[in-house]
Amino acid sequence: MKLFCLLTFFFTLTTQAQFQINGIVNDGNNKPLPFATISTSNKQHTITDVDGKFILDIAPGASTFSISYIGFETKTVNLNSNKKYYTVALVQKTDNLQEVVIANESPVSIIIRKVIANKNKNNPQTKLKSFEYKTYNKLIVTASPDSIDGRIDTSAVYKDLKKKRTNIDSSDYKFKEIITKQHLFQTEKISQYQFNNRKLKETILGTKMAGFKLPVYEIIAFNLQSISIYDSKYELLETKYESPISNSALKDYNYKILDTVAIKGRSTYMIYFKKKKSTGLEGVLYIDPESFAVAKAVMRIKGVLDISGIHEFEYVPEEKVWFQSNTTFKIVKGKNDEDIKILGGTIQFDADAEEYNESRKKAASDFTYLLSASNNYDIHYNTNPDIKNPALYIEIKEDAHKKPEAFWNDNRTETLDLKGQKTYQLLDSISVKKRVEKRLGFGRKIINGYIPIGPVDLDLKKVISFNNYEGFRLGLGGITNDRFSKNFRIESYTAYGTKDGVLKYSVGTGFLLDKNTNTWINGSFTDDVREIASTVFAVDKRVFKIYDPRPINISTFYEYISWKTNLQTKIIPKTEAVLELSRNYIEPKFDYLYYLHGRLYSNYVMTTAMLSIVWAPFSDFMQTPTGRNEADKRFPRFTLQYTQSLPDVLQNDFTFSKIDFKTEYEKKFLNGQRTSLLLQGGYALGDIPLTHLYNTAPNNLTKETLIQRITFSGRNSFETMYFNEFFSSEYVFFQVKHGFERIKLFRKVRPSLVLVSRMAWGDMKNPEQHVGPIYKTLTKGYFESGIELNKIYKGFGLSGFYRYGPNQLLKFEDNLSVKISYILDLGI
Incomplete structure (x- = not known):
């Protein structure tokens, strides 16, 4: 962090056309309205979360944004470039406006029942015999500079009226400088997905990870969210939850129709769901009233971490199916006042003091979040692809980490902005100077009980132990590593018991066949x-x-x-x-x-x-x-x-x-x-x-x-x-x-x-x-x-x-x- 601060100390704020706003929507009695629809005058959209909160990036040309919620009057708010946080109170409608009705009773239950009954007809993995597509994914750990209060944007020293010198803590200021210029972490990958014979396989064609020449495969393989929305168990951050459209979902979830929303030119029902008793998923399903397919889904779990997964779909008329086009996964801090580490300790979240620990000052790092976005392209249906090694979930090509920039320019679905480019440049240079990859390799060996010494890994398990027969068992052992040979190894140890007075030893060798x-x-x-x-x-x-x-x-x-x-x-x-x-x-x-x-x-x-x-x-x-x-x-x-x-x-x-x-x-x-x-x-x-x-x-x-x-x-x-x-x-x-x-x-x-x-x-x-x-x-x-x-x-x-x-x-x-x-x- 100190090195980051030095690199960005002379940072000068650049004016950008796009800015970010956030806020909260309530019912006029300070009760949050979850999943209210927010639209700008130039047709940008988002929804509030279960706490009524929202974040929206405002593009040039937008002058207003409006908030709509079923049973309430739509409200339009003027945008002010100097205002970043909005509290919006909606007024309940005085007329007797009814919810969308498709039957005389329990309309939402009928909708969900039909969604469940038609899953096999709408799920691409059961409706289509085969398909294949490519995906561009970018994962970042970052924070929004606009979320950090302007009052901390100084590291100056001043005198007050009593002529006492007061030092202002500049840590938040430095943090804002860093995240304005670069992300804290970034990785990209290009994958090919192939589906045939009920098997779905991901082949990673290219991968880049800021700070690493060789990618950390553990992070690449980390399962953030389910690929399919139709699975009976929906997965967020390697934890499975019962799906709101599983066969038994009507017994376990409450549902409510919120609104009717147009998606890709087709009208959909916007349905809010929440688990009845135990902790579980909540969110919004957008249901096509003709096919009862899912046209969009927002899945969320809030606890120690606040995790959300969004699935967006495109309607394919020739196949009569909604096919997934984009997914978004986001983690922010939840109900906890202590640091949390995920992804093998790579990413650290600070405490959410504003909601859960009023005595603690909210630091700039509290705004840190993880965001993973995937865009599907080059989609083909019923092509019967030949899937090699279908039992594998992921296969990474030998040259995936060596792809030239031309490959990335051809396959990125969005241009890598200046902030993303700076992230690679700065983290790569820091990684070289700090020998991050070498230290990571050393750490992996230590965790497994070895200390690498040149071409040999010294076995820490053999150094000393104790039992009632041998007494203290003193020894030395090791195994050759890749610096010696990748296809041949020698392993040996010797040990001596101070109580039994006998020398023990072993020697072995191995050859790599495949x-x-x-x-x-x-x-x-x-x-x-x-x-x-x-x-x-x-x-x-x-x-x-x-x-x-x-x-x-x-x-x-x-x-x-x-x-x-x-x-x-x-x-x-x-x-x-x-x-x-x-x-x-x-x-x-x-x-x-x-x-x-x-x-x-x-x-x-x-x-x-x-x-x-x-x-x-x-x-x-x-x-x-x-x-x-x-x-x-x-x-x-x-x-x-x-x-x-x-x-x-x-x-x-x-x-x-x-x-x-x-x-x-x-x-x-x-x-x-x-x-x-x-x-x-x-x-x-x-x-x-x-x-x-x-x-x-x-x-x-x-x-x-x-x-x-x-x-x-x-x-x-x-x-x-x-x-x-x-x-x-x-x-x-x-x-x-x-x-x-x-x-x-x-x-x-x-x-x-x-x-x-x-x-x-x-x-x-x-x-x-x-x-x-x-x-x-x-x-x-x-x-x-x-x-x-x-x-x-x-x-x-x-x-x-x-x-x-x-x-x-x-x-x-x-x-x-x-x-x-x-x-x-x-x-x-």
């Missing part, structure tokens, strides 16, 4: 230890933590010496899979023998084939020049892993099969709350030792008092279950969590409250084969519930859990567990 599907073939050798009876899914994403809390308490491990080769791929749509062959020498490091066919095994060889696959059917996937990524992670998602021993192969000792599965569901709410569900289970069949069965993730120490058992909490573990208390050859585990928005107790104390319940059932087949450990089974079930109070101070929190049900212990305090939690908030 970049588009992220297909790698890998091989490795490992000599290390692992927790007994733990479940590891090969396709699980790497999770980096400053510390891994649960292993601190584990004391029962087995040594494994492993040779393995695997194939990683995303070749199957909406999946990621690992096919692995391995030979493992296993030696338990605790008092245990496995009895089979009259022989006691203290160590053994296991040669196995394993297939692990995660399927995300509701997620959207994006093909980028660097590979295939999950652009929009959605739930539920399913993971299945099958392991089969290979008899008589490389001295394998046992014949067995294992099936492991899990399904995850997560619902995020706009107010910060979150509900998550986890269902996981496993089934082992055949001759399989305890080391490779199931312990259902216990995390409680076998100590005498509750105070002695206080330690760090795990992620999805049973906090009241003691280590090695239960083992199973088959089990099912269910967990439900609900996290509330953070509670502000003090300025720096804002804990996050999470309610948790866990339960599990299991059984042990052939318990006589396992000699040594004393344990119980889960045939009657295991239950615990508790409260997590996270992030009380600097990431630290507390949690408390209680054990109940058939496996409840006799002493009350033995069923209790108090844990310390730590969550590192990276602001992403």
Whole structure:
């Protein structure tokens, strides 16, 4: 920000023909009138929002604007170039003017019912067999200079009548200078949309992002609003809401006819809608009375953020369909008095003090907003386009970020103005000087637990850890990066336990077979230890933590010496899979023998084939020049892993099969709350030792008092279950969590409250084969519930859990567990 201020310090205001006005419309009793129609004398139009507020850019030649609202007299207001804010009170009509009537009773219900009944006839994705078009999209983060009070347009120093010197805060003045000259952020893209065989795919032909040579793909893939207005669930900012024209909408929404408005020369009914009970969408639908198609739609949700999406349509006579021509998405600050970050922390909104915190001075940055506008062109109907890789939601061409200016001049539907050009120039120069892209790349590596050092990424997870068997585990590890090679990698680590005094190590290599599907073939050798009876899914994403809390308490491990080769791929749509062959020498490091066919095994060889696959059917996937990524992670998602021993192969000792599965569901709410569900289970069949069965993730120490058992909490573990208390050859585990928005107790104390319940059932087949450990089974079930109070101070929190049900212990305090939690908030 300081650099921005320096660049614009000598700014001189330029007079522009176009200026902006804003204001509010009420009913004369200070009650706002939502969605009133505002028109200028030169035919510019807008509507008020649900609070009666409006913003309108006035073009040259306009001398007046008029406000109309059903049941009220239309009012015309003279424009004054020196006036930016207007409060307009309408007068209710004295005559008995009725609303538009198309039936004797419930006219609006009949209209909506017919809209719902005719959706398939009016939805282009069901009416048309195929279509294709191009879209020009521009997304900016900016503010209107005219919205900032003129009284702050100075950074001067003056003397008052008492001869006291007073310094005026110039931060708002500098902010206004910046946004008058440039936007805070800007990105453009040219896309081709193709629809055929009920599949819609976006191919990005060109993209530009201010400050970046290579675009940030996470921002490109961010789903701001639904493409179709006819979906049963309408999406705003990656949150889905029931549509006002879904099949059951009449039960959940209230509707009101506001006016009749001409759109593209055709008369439409202007209908206001709002969710009846719970928080939901509200807005306006413009309905064609002949076809009952949507001719325009305004969708809005107001809460922590004030979000709106507008869809505009053109009527196509030859196809008898309203086809979408433009979409607009806007975010401003809502009901909150704290900063909010969205788009991965890229965009920050300040507080709306005017409405929600009267004690706080309204700063210029409060007027910041995000605006994304898309214009469709080059539209063709029923062309039967050949869609390559239809399972992909977005595909970005290899040269999309290298397009020449001639490409943009040919495809922009509006000329990039001087302010937009300056945004690219200034942000690009600042990005180079500040090495923004390099820092972003470094930050991505840090978030994933690596520090790049030349051609090698140092693995932070390998540096230090602690458990009750190895003591402090000190090590060094890493993997080669793209500076070494994009098609070949080497990965290795070594570690030493201060308690067991043994050196562990691993070395592996991988070759890239196909970049588009992220297909790698890998091989490795490992000599290390692992927790007994733990479940590891090969396709699980790497999770980096400053510390891994649960292993601190584990004391029962087995040594494994492993040779393995695997194939990683995303070749199957909406999946990621690992096919692995391995030979493992296993030696338990605790008092245990496995009895089979009259022989006691203290160590053994296991040669196995394993297939692990995660399927995300509701997620959207994006093909980028660097590979295939999950652009929009959605739930539920399913993971299945099958392991089969290979008899008589490389001295394998046992014949067995294992099936492991899990399904995850997560619902995020706009107010910060979150509900998550986890269902996981496993089934082992055949001759399989305890080391490779199931312990259902216990995390409680076998100590005498509750105070002695206080330690760090795990992620999805049973906090009241003691280590090695239960083992199973088959089990099912269910967990439900609900996290509330953070509670502000003090300025720096804002804990996050999470309610948790866990339960599990299991059984042990052939318990006589396992000699040594004393344990119980889960045939009657295991239950615990508790409260997590996270992030009380600097990431630290507390949690408390209680054990109940058939496996409840006799002493009350033995069923209790108090844990310390730590969550590192990276602001992403």
